[in-house]
Amino acid sequence: MSTSTTKAVRTRFAPSPTGFLHLGGARTALFSWAFARHHQGTFVLRIEDTDVERSSEAAVQGILEGMQWLGMHPDEGPFYQMQRLDRYKAVIQELLAQGHAYLCYSTPDEVEAMREKARSLGLKPRYDGTWRPEAGKTLPAIPANRSPVVRFKSPQTGATSWDDLVKGRISFDNSELDDLVIARPDGTPTYNFCVVVDDWDMNITHVIRGDDHVNNTPRQIVILEALGATLPQYGHVPMILGPDGEKLSKRHGAVNLMEYDAEGYLPEAMINYLARLGWSHGNDEIFSREQLVEWFDTRSLNKSPSQWDPKKLNWVNAHYIKACPDERLAELVAPRIVKLGGKPEAVNLELVMALLKDRAETLQQLAQGALLFCAPFAPASQELQDEVLTDEARDLLRAFARAASSLPRWDRDSLDALIKEILSEHNVKMPKLGIPLRVAVTGQKQTPAVDAVLAILGRDAVIGRLAGL
Incomplete structure (x- = not known):
């Protein structure tokens, strides 16, 4: 596999707006952003919104708000896939014309029957290539009134391999790759295809993402190779586990990143903590955004899953609160005091922050403590x-x-x-x-x-x- 080592670094964060920005996504964005900044490269934000039924404008705004809160400002974008449909369709036509893709008239039920048959024979469930054109092969008659999907004609021999920036050498036998559907019956392109065209058009040199995408990578590589595109380097970061060792989920606490803002965590503390979830620089636990950029190296990314630890996050946040100037704390806490029914203008709030901050883990705790001075006096029982x-x-x-x-x-x-x-x-x-x-x-x-x-x-x-x- 060829790589883009001589080109200017260009990374991307490409969330799907089917939910708000969560911790795993924020960490992926952070690693991509830090890598680009370390190499004086370009950080691209791309909204992958082709799943129209599940995407929402509220989720888009949540993603943008989360990026803004963490201070990870893209150099380019946000770009929206739904605004690039004409481009995807044009590339699909090129692949059809070059024989790298073909029309498939099999229905979903027929494809499922093919997969079930393969399972019964102890084989990997897959599309059986009924409509795949081959030399000397006679294709079935085209059914009337049936719209086809477009499938990519994947190589059936050899292997697709790459040197992963995190996991090392990864290889897939091409015989395991199905002929991927790249356009639905209505002509709309599918996720894996849009990603390929975007990474190609946007000259992405390095893709850092969660390891739940490892199985997508060989499918994307073979399409890029068919297009004659230069391949990016891929790095797949292990998932974040909850305190109980299970995959991080709703039951472990806040899912929407902005809930941590609401609970009173400082963005610089969240940056610091997220970076340590899967990356390290010696034994350094506390470091600035500037140090993260200076030190960031994919060779220091962990190969094993990281564990979310709310107590550790609170410890990090407490450190940043203690180090924060009283004037800034007063500005951040004043709106929280108002929401709690207090009047921050009733007192010198900077003095209150100086008094309380050494024992506070969150801005919300500071606001609660400040009510002693900012709320109407309530005599003891x-x-x-x-x-x-x-x-x-x-x-x-x-x-x-x-x-x-x-x-x-x-x-x-x-x-x-x-x-x-x-x-x-x-x-x-x-x-x-x-x-x-x-x-x-x-x-x-x-x-x-x-x-x-x-x-x-x-x-x-x-x-x-x-x-x-």
Whole structure:
């Protein structure tokens, strides 16, 4: 098999819009994108929408939205196969004229009967070549009122082989290849044929895709060879398994990539985690998009399936949240706070992010935590007040409130010093004051560091909530 090693690298991501962009598809896109970027090549986006019944505009938009979220912007496209039907039909006519394809009038029921007969003889189920033209062969009479399919005349001897970028040498005996239907009775081309013409016309040099396509590859290669096209290099990446070792599916969690956006994962964290699902650079677990592009090499793609680990994803996301500037976090979290019923403008949100981000795994957790400062104050339940706000606690809180109301500066350091002063004056430990302060001021028994919480809430809110004790 010839390869395209001297040409400028051109990769493609070619999803079918029969569903939203899922994790496996996003990873395939990432590997193709990173390979193109590493080689200063071209990354093409192609929407394979010939399955009209199952394709939808919503799925197309979901794919585009997912690519946009991850920042994998195509250099060319998106191209749509349904807009290229005339081109496919023209190539089919060329193949018919050259004797590489033929009209087949067998009905689906007749083809199924051929396959069943082969099974009964212990053979591989396949079309038996009834309408395949051969030297000296007399074809059946053409049935009346029956529209034919077009079949590609596959080679019947030898083997079709290629050096897979991931799996190494792969070979198929041509005797195992059926005469593939490349056009349906209504003239519309089939998936494997459209892919071939697209890869040919778009000068694709490297095809990186899931290993569920391995069986399609020899069928596509023989058509490319019949067209006299230069063959791309193929790399088939093993599937992603769920935490239970089974094929990743709906029961393992979110399927639509954008659900991870909704749950509060950062795109750079998802890029990092997806890249590690089947690719590695030494023992590096955390790396930037720029490092991924610099280091990416198909030789480092795993030959065995990867396992989806939600806990590992959360760990990676927590790392990126911690490293994220407070200003950007505030911008990302503010809309989430609004959806939860809070008012992000009610507080200095950057200070809130600085306080909360070290313990958050997702942006949604940050939004939930920020409600402590952005939602209307809800006093503690009577039961909690009775438990915590004892007479001794109220005396301490009143002493704190008197001193706090006249603090020259309302900041964390000043409040920390004041708390220590009150503890010393009354000879008590921190829980004696800290827990009642939390309950009285926030309505909650557990919060982040109380001095930081008081500083962010502000003097008026704190003193107001302590009044009347």
